Each structure stands twice: as structure tokens, then as C-alpha cells.
Amino acid sequence: xxxxxxxxxxxxxxxxxxxxxxxxxxxxxxxxxxxxxxxxxxxxxxxxxxxxxxxxxxxxxxxxxxxxxxxxxxxxxxxxxxxxxxxxxxxxxxxxxxxxxxxxxxxxxxxxxxxxxxxxxxxxxxxxxxxxxxxxxxxxxxxxxxxxxxxxxxxxxxxxxxxxxxxxxxxxxxxxxxxxxxxxxxxxxxxxxxxxxxxxxxxxxxxxxxxxxxxxxxxxxxxxxxxxxxxxxxxxxxxxxxxxxxxxxxxxxxxxxxxxxxxxxxxxxxxxxxxxxxx
Amino acid sequence: xxxxxxxxxxxxxxxxxxxxxxxxxxxxxxxxxxxxxxxxxxxxxxxxxxxxxxxxxxxxxxxxxxxxxxxxxxxxxxxxxxxxxxxxxxxxxxxxxxxxxxxxxxxxxxxxxxxxxxxxxxxxxxxxxxxxxxxxxxxxxxxxxxxxxxxxxxxxxxxxxxxxxxxxxxxxxxxxxxxxxxxxxxxxxxxxxxxxxxxxxxxxxxxxxxxxxxxxxxxxxxxxxxxxxxxxxxxxxxxxxxxxxxxxxxxxxxxxxxxxxxxxxxxxxxxxxxxxxxxxxxxx
Numbered sequence: 321x322x323x324x325x326x327x328x329x330x331x332x333x334x335x336x337x338x339x340x341x342x343x344x345x346x347x348x349x350x351x352x353x354x355x356x357x358x359x360x361x362x363x364x365x366x367x368x369x370x371x372x373x374x375x376x377x378x379x380x381x382x383x384x385x386x387x388x389x390x391x392x393x394x395x396x397x398x399x400x401x402x403x404x405x406x407x408x409x410x411x412x413x414x415x416x417x418x419x420x421x422x423x424x425x426x427x428x429x430x431x432x433x434x435x436x437x438x439x440x441x442x443x444x445x446x447x448x449x450x451x452x453x454x455x456x457x458x459x460x461x462x463x464x465x466x467x468x469x470x471x472x473x474x475x476x477x478x479x480x481x482x483x484x485x486x487x488x489x490x491x492x493x494x495x496x497x498x499x500x501x502x503x504x505x506x507x508x509x510x511x512x513x514x515x516x517x518x519x520x521x522x523x524x525x526x527x528x529x530x531x532x533x534x535x536x537x538x539x540x541x542x543x544x545x546x547x548x549x550x551x552x553x554x555x556x557x558x559x560x561x562x563x564x565x566x567x568x569x570x571x572x573x574x575x576x577x578x579x580x581x582x583x584x585x586x587x588x589x590x591x592x593x594x595x596x597x598x599x
Numbered sequence: 600x601x602x603x604x605x606x607x608x609x610x611x612x613x614x615x616x617x618x619x620x621x622x623x624x625x626x627x628x629x630x631x632x633x634x635x636x637x638x639x640x641x642x643x644x645x646x647x648x649x650x651x652x653x654x655x656x657x658x659x660x661x662x663x664x665x666x667x668x669x670x671x672x673x674x675x676x677x678x679x680x681x682x683x684x685x686x687x688x689x690x691x692x693x694x695x696x697x698x699x700x701x702x703x704x705x706x707x708x709x710x711x712x713x714x715x716x717x718x719x720x721x722x723x724x725x726x727x728x729x730x731x732x733x734x735x736x737x738x739x740x741x742x743x744x745x746x747x748x749x750x751x752x753x754x755x756x757x758x759x760x761x762x763x764x765x766x767x768x769x770x771x772x773x774x775x776x777x778x779x780x781x782x783x784x785x786x787x788x789x790x791x792x793x794x795x796x797x798x799x800x801x802x803x804x805x806x807x808x809x810x811x812x813x814x815x816x817x818x819x820x821x822x823x824x825x826x827x828x829x830x831x832x833x834x835x836x837x838x839x840x841x842x843x844x845x846x847x848x849x850x851x852x853x854x855x856x857x858x859x860x861x862x863x864x865x866x867x868x869x870x871x872x873x874x875x876x877x878x879x880x881x882x883x
Contacts, residue, residue, distance in 0.1 A: 331689040345721035418608025435823025442626020462622040523712035
């Protein structure tokens with residue numbers, strides 16, 4: 321290999337500083353959440369303890385955190401499943417280049433670029449004017465889909481743009497029905513990308529704030545609860561909560577990435593039987 | 600056959616269409632309608648009056664706030680583009696194996712899947728009056744007194760925007776860079792181009808679509824934001840989003856709707872201009 325040019329070391333330094341910029345603050349609050357009981361929102365550390373984490377587990381010390389956590393996870397799973405199913409269907413539909421697909425495409429772009437507060441305001445108004453109660457599982461659910469579906473569909477577009485139609489043709493030539501082709505050929509091939517769509521669906525919903533602000537109703541999701549805390553909680557318990565929910569997000573991301581890696585490996589192993597054919 | 604395609608296509612795209620109609624199109628229609636309504640202290644009344652718009656365009660605050668919104672968007676855009684381009688360039692052209700490219704790329708994207716609010720909160724220990732930045736600068740003897748403008752200022756707002764949204768530049772730019780045929784660069788080098796010339800005359804022109812997509816993301820996210828500005832400026836600065844959310848807090852929905860309509864039109868015009876430079880469907 322040729323030696324690295326000097327620019328490599330300059331850029332590598334820049335990149336490392338960028339990573340420090342990305343992760344530094346989060347790591348700082350993770351450290352500060354272990355403050356001793358007398359500690360404040362910034363350094364120096366006054367001893368180390370699990371005091372602030374214990375606070376989180378004490379009933380009603382800081383609001384309904386665990387209730388909102390449960391709601392956020394449930395909502396995240398609902399949004400995830402819906403996003404995956406609808407994105408696959410939408411992606412398949414777009415391959416047919418059907419009439420009117422242009423309109424849908426522009427709707428999706430609009431959904432992506434529209435300021436979140438407009439969705440919040442509009443959905444909130446529709447529900448209040450038609451006498452319905454806003455609730456995280458109805459209005460909140462729909463409002464979040466307008467944010468996750470565009471990501472899901474754009475990923476599906478990217479996947480199907482690179483999809484080799486020859487696989488489907490081969491399946492059809494061998495006598496597979498449309499459903500069999502989808503079930504045994506198309507879905508296994510796009511499987512790993514679906515895990516990506518699921519990751520987007522869950523995490524974007526779990527962290528969404530603006531679109532749920534006016535659509536969640538009287539039961540808060542976790543981000544709303546945390547934002548409420550920023551105005552009246554001035555102890556490291558805020559950091560402890562932030563650390564815990566970030567750790568939870570990281571675990572979920574890790575899980576999804578491992579699943580994607582595993583299914584890619586499995587596909588690579590089981591996908592080709594070249595050279596093993598029965599003569 | 601064509602007709603059949605259309606029918607099946609609509610059937611499969613039906614659920615998405617339904618969600619978008621009910622939770623995207625209808626809300627926009629509703630906002631436009633309500634922007635013509637009247638508000639009392641307790642309720643909003645269906646009407647068709649222009650007073651919300653008259654008030655909006657008659658107030659000096661509106662113009663200042665819109666100017667502020669564009670200012671945030673422009674400054675954030677400049678920083679995210681510079682940082683995002685450099686990071687993507689490093690990943691695409693200086694990291695040699697695909698595995699390392701994927702690993703480093705994932706390291707850049709993981710924060711995107713964590714909570715924005717937590718990431719904003721996490722600047723407090725850095726920027727606060729007794730925060731890390733101030734105490735470090737004092738111990739180095741750069742300053743004698745803690746700086747007040749680090750947290751709760753325009754500086755903090757821009758910093759948070761750059762922190763949250765640089766990723767939206769890195770991903771599309773990296774994506775287009777990875778598709779540049781490496782032989783083009785070799786050809787340029789063989790023809791005697793210097794590194795800077797290759798960057799300027801080959802790589803940047805070929806990366807333009809990615810830059811445009813990143814620009815669309817960053818500009819719309821910043822223009823539509825209200826929570827970052829509120830939190831990081833300590834409610835001292837305003838942008839259009841905050842104008843809307845303040846009206847909502849006062850239950851002045853018609854006025855909030857009128858501002859929202861103007862904001863939406865502004866964003867759409869900006870996107871319309873940006874889309875002239877790139878065909879998104881081709882870039883996926």
C-alpha cells in the first residue's frame with residue numbers, strides 16, 4: 321500500500337474532534353449523573369453515588385417517569401411495526417410506476433420537510449374541533465407516522481433501486497406465484513434493510529418531541545416528560561434520567577445493528593448454492 | 600395491463616396515502632381554515648377574516664423574527680456544510696476499507712437515533728457560567744471572568760443546531776461521494792491536476808446533489824425548529840417556530856395558524872428553489 325498522504329492525518333484529526341464534539345457532551349452528563357447527593361449540575365464532582373438514579377426509582381419523586389417510559393416504548397413499537405409494513409407496501413407499489421405515484425412522492429417529501437409544529441398544531445386542531453380527545457395512541461401515533469414513514473419509504477426506494485429484477489423473473493419462470501415470489505424471494509433479499517427501517521421507526525418515535533407536543537393528550541410520552549423537567553428540575557436527577565434513556569436507546573440501536581449484521585451473514589451463507597447443485 | 604398496475608399500485612400505497620391524507624393534508628387544510636377564524640379569550644370562532652394576517656404583517660416583530668430565522672438557517676447551513684463535507688470526504692476518500700468506512704459512518708449516525716432534548720441538555724455542564732468551558736479558559740488565563748454568552752445565547756443556539764444536524768449533511772454527501780467513479784480521480788491526477796484542483800473541479804461538482812439534499816434537510820429543520828431556540832437561548836431569542844408555539848400556549852390558535860401558513864409557504868418556496876438544482880428521485 322502506498323503511504324498515507326499528510327492530508328490524511330489532518331483529516332483524521334478533524335474527524336476525531338468531530339466525534340468528540342458529537343459524544344463529549346453526552347459522556348459528560350453520564351459522568352455527572354453519578355454526582356454525590358450534594359452535587360450540582362456541573363463539575364466539580366462532590367463524591368460519587370447512585371443517589372440520583374435511586375431518586376428516579378422512588379415513586380413520584382419527579383413525576384410519572386416510568387408511566388411515560390412505558391407509553392413511549394409501546395408507541396415506539398406501534399410506530400415501528402406500522403412503518404415497516406406500510407413502507408414495504410409503498411416501496412412495492414412504487415416499483416409499478418403507477419399513475420399518480422408522483423403525487424404520493426411529493427406528499428412524502430412534504431411530510432419530511434414540513435415544520436413539525438405544523439403537524440402538531442393541525443392534528444391537535446382537527447381532534448379538538450371534531451370533539452375527539454387527543455391521545456398518544458391515536459393522534460400522537462398518526463402524527464409520529466408523518467415523520468417515520470418518509471424515512472422508511474426513502475430507504476425502500478434506495479433498496480428497490482438497487483434490486484435485481486432477475487431474481488423475481490427466475491422465480492416466476494420456475495412457477496412461483498406472485499405471493500410466493502414475494503414471500504420466498506423478495507422479502508428475504510430486502511430483509512436486512514427492513515431492520516434498518518424498523519430502527520428508524522422505533523428510535524425516531526421514541527425520541528420525537530415536536531410532533532407529539534399537542535397530540536399526546538394528558539398522558540405524556542418520555543421526551544415530553546423530560547422537557548417538562550428541564551423547567552423545574554435543577555438537580556442531576558435530570559442527567560440520571562438522560563443517561564438511562566440514552567443507554568436504552570443505545571441498547572436498542574445495538575440490538576438492531578446486530579440483527580442486521582446477523583441476517584446479512586445468514587443471507588450470505590444460505591443465499592447462494594452455487595457449486596452445490598445436484599447433478 | 601397499465602390499468603391493472605395503477606389499481607394494484609394504489610391498493611398497496613393506499614394505507615400510506617390514508618395516513619398522509621389524514622395526518623398531513625387534512626391538518627394543513629385545517630390550519631389554513633383556522634387562520635381565518637376569530638379568537639376570543641376562551642374559544643375560537645369560525646369566521647372568514649383577514650385580521651390574523653393583517654396583524655402578522657403589520658407587526659415589526661414578525662419581520663425581525665423571520666430575519667432571525669433566516670439568520671439561524673444561513674449560519675447553521677455554512678457550518679454543517681463545511682464540517683459535514685470534510686467528514687464525508689475523509690470517510691469516502693481516506694478510509695481505505697469498507698468495514699472501517701461502515702464502522703466510522705455508524706459512529707457518526709448513532710447520535711441521530713438518540714434524544715435531541717437530552718443532547719441539548721448535555722451542553723449545560725459545558726457552557727454554564729461555572730461550566731467546563733469557562734473554568735478551562737480561566738485556568739488557562741485566557742479570560743478573567745466567566746463568559747456569560749456561552750449558554751442561553753445565539754451562540755448556544757447555533758452550536759446546538761450544528762451539533763444536532765451536521766449528520767444530515769454527512770449522510771447524503773457521503774452517499775454521493777461513494778458513488779463517484781474512482782477512475783475519474785485517477786484520470787484527473789494523470790492529467791496533472793493537484794489535490795486542490797481535483798477537489799474543486801472533480802469531487803465538488805460530482806457531490807452537488809448530495810450537498811443539495813443535505814441543504815434541504817438542514818434548512819427545513821432549522822427553519823421549522825422551536826424547541827432548540829427556546830431551550831438554548833433560555834427564551835431570550837425568537838424564531839418563527841417560537842412565535843407559533845407562544846401563540847399556542849396562549850390558546851391563540853387562529854393567530855398561530857396564520858403564522859404557520861406563512862412559515863410553511865416560506866419553507867416550500869425555499870425547497871422549491873433548492874429542488875431546481877437536484878432531482879431527488881434519481882439520487883436515492
